[in-house]
Amino acid sequence: xxxxxxxxxxxxxxxxxxxxxxxxxxxxxxxxxxxxxxxxxxxxxxxxxxxxxxxxxxxxxxxxxxxxxxxxxxxxxxxxxxxxxxxxxxxxxxxxxxxxxxxxxxxxxxxxxxxxxxxxxxxxxxxxxxxxxxxxxxxxxxxxxxxxxxxxxxxxxxxxxxxxxxxxxxxxxxxxxxxxxxxxxxxxxxxxxxxxxxxxxxxxxxxxxxxxxxxxxxxxxxxxxxxxxxxxxxxxxxxxxxxxxxxxxxxxxxxxxxxxxxxxxxxxxxxxxxxxxxxxxxxxxxxxxxxxxxxxxxxxxxxxxxxxxxxxxxxxxx
Amino acid sequence: xxxxxxxxxxxxxxxxxxxxxxxxxxxxxxxxxxxxxxxxxxxxxxxxxxxxxxxxxxxxxxxxxxxxxxxxxxxxxxxxxxxxxxxxxxxxxxxxxxxxxxxxxxxxxxxxxxxxxxxxxxxxxxxxxxxxxxxxxxxxxxxxxxxxxxxxxxxxxxxxxxxxxxxxxxxxxxxxxxxxxxxxxxxxxxxxxxxxxxxxxxxxxxxxxxxxxxxxxxxxxxxxxxxxxxxxxxxxxxxxxxxxxxxxxxxxxxxxxxxxxxxxxxxxxxxxxxxxxxxxxxxxxxxxxxxxxxxxxxxxxxxxxxxxxxxxxxxxxxxxxxxxxxxxxxxxxxxxxxxxxxxxxxxxxxxxxxxxxxxxxxxxxxxxxxxxxxxxxxxxxxxxxxxxxxxxxxxxxxxxxxxxxxxxxxxxxxxxxxxxxxxxxxxxxxxxxxxxxxxxxxxxxxxxxxxxxxxxxx
Numbered sequence: 183x184x185x186x187x188x189x190x191x192x193x194x195x196x197x198x199x200x201x202x203x204x205x206x207x208x209x210x211x212x213x214x215x216x217x218x219x220x221x222x223x224x225x226x227x228x229x230x231x232x233x234x235x236x237x238x239x240x241x242x243x244x245x246x247x248x249x250x251x252x253x254x255x256x257x258x259x260x261x262x263x264x265x266x267x268x269x270x271x272x273x274x275x276x277x278x279x280x281x282x283x284x285x286x287x288x289x290x291x292x293x294x295x296x297x298x299x300x301x302x303x304x305x306x307x308x309x310x311x312x313x314x315x316x317x318x319x320x321x322x323x324x325x326x327x328x329x330x331x332x333x334x335x336x337x338x339x340x341x342x343x344x345x346x347x348x349x350x351x352x353x354x355x356x357x358x359x360x361x362x363x364x365x366x367x368x369x370x371x372x373x374x375x376x377x378x379x380x381x382x383x384x385x386x387x388x389x390x391x392x393x394x395x396x397x398x399x400x401x402x403x404x405x406x407x408x409x410x411x412x413x414x415x416x417x418x419x420x421x422x423x424x425x426x427x428x429x430x431x432x433x434x435x436x437x438x439x440x441x442x443x444x445x446x447x448x449x450x451x452x453x454x455x456x457x458x459x460x461x462x463x464x465x466x467x468x469x470x471x472x473x474x475x476x477x478x479x480x481x482x483x484x485x486x487x488x489x490x491x492x493x494x495x496x497x498x499x500x
Numbered sequence: 501x502x503x504x505x506x507x508x509x510x511x512x513x514x515x516x517x518x519x520x521x522x523x524x525x526x527x528x529x530x531x532x533x534x535x536x537x538x539x540x541x542x543x544x545x546x547x548x549x550x551x552x553x554x555x556x557x558x559x560x561x562x563x564x565x566x567x568x569x570x571x572x573x574x575x576x577x578x579x580x581x582x583x584x585x586x587x588x589x590x591x592x593x594x595x596x597x598x599x600x601x602x603x604x605x606x607x608x609x610x611x612x613x614x615x616x617x618x619x620x621x622x623x624x625x626x627x628x629x630x631x632x633x634x635x636x637x638x639x640x641x642x643x644x645x646x647x648x649x650x651x652x653x654x655x656x657x658x659x660x661x662x663x664x665x666x667x668x669x670x671x672x673x674x675x676x677x678x679x680x681x682x683x684x685x686x687x688x689x690x691x692x693x694x695x696x697x698x699x700x701x702x703x704x705x706x707x708x709x710x711x712x713x714x715x716x717x718x719x720x721x722x723x724x725x726x727x728x729x730x731x732x733x734x735x736x737x738x739x740x741x742x743x744x745x746x747x748x749x750x751x752x753x754x755x756x757x758x759x760x761x762x763x764x765x766x767x768x769x770x771x772x773x774x775x776x777x778x779x780x781x782x783x784x785x786x787x788x789x790x791x792x793x794x795x796x797x798x799x800x801x802x803x804x805x806x807x808x809x810x811x812x813x814x815x816x817x818x819x820x821x822x823x824x825x826x827x828x829x830x831x832x833x834x835x836x837x838x839x840x841x842x843x844x845x846x847x848x849x850x851x852x853x854x855x856x857x858x859x860x861x862x863x864x865x866x867x868x869x870x871x872x873x874x875x876x877x878x879x880x881x882x883x884x885x886x887x888x889x890x891x892x893x894x895x896x897x898x899x900x901x902x903x904x905x906x907x908x909x910x911x912x913x914x915x916x917x918x919x920x921x922x923x924x925x926x927x928x929x930x931x932x933x934x935x936x937x938x939x940x941x942x943x944x945x946x947x948x949x950x951x952x953x954x955x956x957x958x
Contacts, residue, residue, distance in 0.1 A: 190541065210534070210544045217533050218526070225554060267772040375554065378743045384552035385520050391554050 202238035221369035223387035229436020252336035510707035796888030827866035890929035
């Protein structure tokens, strides 16, 4: 198969075909990660396109994307595999007659138990194995992209377990033996940096920090994803968002919010970023009441500069 | 090239980035793969393999150009006499001749746009003691000194005179301006060269420096025997320990299976077993202690308190409510300072607000303050934590207030850097100690870590 990731240039081109604009940094590191067969750990503020990157990689390589969303309390049975007890129970009920046939001929209890043990494999086979994302990525016949999303939300315990899986891509299921990956999946981990990840995990990964994009990059993203927005307005909108990010907000607007906003502007058929439009749509961008007030105060209607009058006011009393 | 990369890695380590052996091997593999023709690719392949933390990215970005050049040589303006008419050139030479010999040589080299040679740079560096420095923050200052050694200020002055002279001799204004600009550019070029050189040398020194003292050794070193550099290492270590402690405590809570039966979760989990309770679930045993901490921030105790505070606030998720107070001669409520995320800044602002005086520690009066305003923070769920040496400068210890406090709190723990046999003189420790549930000696980081651990585990 023609490998779309054979050079950094090709990586960039094929990612942009997936409507993902990759900087040199991103494309180089993705290329390296693929070449070295190392998991890629991406960190950065929320909503800068970390998850999107994994989707774009999957799209570009034509691989299936298997996603494991991490959360507090995620454990092996939810991430790796689980026996489907209810199905096993159902089968024993339905197969009761057959079982009776087999066991009925037994002379003694011991013989019956032996016979039952001989049939045990039926109940602990792939048929009753509920594959969770990690096992699915390992057992898949085609190469896959495994996205482990927001690893920082999972417990340290799970992180340690993940380490084992990521280092040799094999798991052992006591009833079935060791299962080894047919193809090494391309692993992308994302983290919002809410907690420090363990050194051991970091050591095994390549590190990519994605920050908020520059004006040009963000404009390119907006133009690509919301082509209906008129270019001049897009420019203004992106400049406004960048200004918001520089202001000290509780939560800075992310790229995805910029896109939402751009879509909102298109939907409202806005002609320019006047005060009324801004006030109507600002809540798409800014999600905290305090931030909203601040943005309105500072960016939409900046207070008239009062330096002189203030000084005057202060000294006039004396 | 390989030694250069190894030097970079050593310098990174010396600046406090943790680079493991596996990671450095990885860096070489990546460089092999990407080649070194493309400078940016080379930089990225090193960065992605060596740096695994956002906080360390700036260190890498600062060190990399020092080991692998900034990409292009400094821009020199060229020789201004190149495109002068013979008369003008003659005029120039005449004007130059009027300066002293040594200064003239310097000027001429500047005119010609020559860069300094390696030997000259080395000689200059030795002159200002560049090879004894391994702190990148000195780069700017040492470069300044090297320029002074090159007599840059005098040369600048002389240039001004030269320009005046040329003007008097009748050189045209545009030409004069052009010459001035070229010379200025030449000077800037040399300045940049010197700066780059100073940075490179410092970085090399940094990489040759024996790997700093092991943090493990520092953990056992008593607080009062720590140098400023050690303290910085320890601050970093505290952050790491706090993170480790946090996960350990979280795990312990998770594994504490001795709690109450959780019927809801048990029924839910056992639906698949026909309701036969095969998996038993317990209620999460969450113990989130409330802590009221009173820290002595006078000079003798400052460092210990500082570490204790950074510990507590790094553990914020595990502690449901912390009220922190600091005292020297009176009590101040400092929790507000820590509402932001950066504990370093918060501690800095507290210490700035409460400068320590000379022998003015007064715990008694501080306890009195507490009694007046904050007694309500103590209740049956609170752990009262005191960090201090109990040296009260013969002031009234106010044992009455302290005993009320320890009665109201569920536990009272005192962390004292001094062992019991030193509790005499102005130490009121023997009087306070019987009122505490526990007095722990905390004189180094290891003991402090253990104290915090036991504080949160029982």
